[in-house]
Amino acid sequence: MPDPTVVLPERFAVGSTVRRREVLHGRPWMEHPVTVIHDGDDCLAVLLESGSPFAFFEHPFGRHPWSRFEAWSGSTVLQVQREGDAHSAWKFFDERGDFTHWYVNLQEPFARHVDRCGGGAFDTADHGIDIVLPADGSPWRWKDVDDPDVMVAAGRITGVERDRIRAEADSIAARLDAGDRWWSPWEGWRPGDPSPEPASAERGGALRRG
Numbered sequence: 001m002p003d004p005t006v007v008l009p010e011r012f013a014v015g016s017t018v019r020r021r022e023v024l025h026g027r028p029w030m031e032h033p034v035t036v037i038h039d040g041d042d043c044l045a046v047l048l049e050s051g052s053p054f055a056f057f058e059h060p061f062g063r064h065p066w067s068r069f070e071a072w073s074g075s076t077v078l079q080v081q082r083e084g085d086a087h088s089a090w091k092f093f094d095e096r097g098d099f100t101h102w103y104v105n106l107q108e109p110f111a112r113h114v115d116r117c118g119g120g121a122f123d124t125a126d127h128g129i130d131i132v133l134p135a136d137g138s139p140w141r142w143k144d145v146d147d148p149d150v151m152v153a154a155g156r157i158t159g160v161e162r163d164r165i166r167a168e169a170d171s172i173a174a175r176l177d178a179g180d181r182w183w184s185p186w187e188g189w190r191p192g193d194p195s196p197e198p199a200s201a202e203r204g205g206a207l208r209r210g
Helices: 147-154 159-177
Strands: 005-007 017-024 027-039 044-048 076-081 087-093 099-107 111-115 120-124 126-134 141-143
Touching (some): 126 147
Parallel strands (some): 017 120
Antiparallel strands (some): 027 044, 044 076, 076 087, 087 099, 111 120
16 A cells, blocks of 8 residues: 655646556545646546556455556546546547547546655546546437446445436536636647647536535
8 A cells, every 4th residue: 555645745846757546435436646737726537548567556445446457558638637636637648649538527626736756646536427528519318327227336425425416417518508718728739739828717606515
């Protein structure tokens, strides 16, 4: 198991490798390395590349759902998240580097840390529900909408937490229908590009979990 948190860094250095950790009930369940593309007041953006190795840890809830895989494969994914938000926006690129779709990932708000070994990381936990936004502009669609119910049945989350997750998902859906995508500054970004200028628009509280 990684060393416990000892420092809360304000920002990660652009270009550095940090660990994205899935943490459940205060204990790490899995992690993998990502590269920091941008870290500022507006958001944290990291790049998950094909071949990024997974590490799994013993946990009271047993094996992680991804434990049959050794590494991320196929796509390259830009992951953009804002402090305090219970979701992130993932931009997928195929093996040729072509943009395929955006993916709104419902998750626990992330928290940065540095362990005793000096390694940077940020913790989150997947909430199951996702929203897929195709590159061709066709209507968005739900994915894994029943996952929170499965998590409640397994004891991973409470019924109250499930209701918060569903409320967050409904709020995001309403914003999408209104044409509001806070991650729009990253629409034209491709691997190798510098990060875009931060958006000056207000955050829009309806996308945040209360």
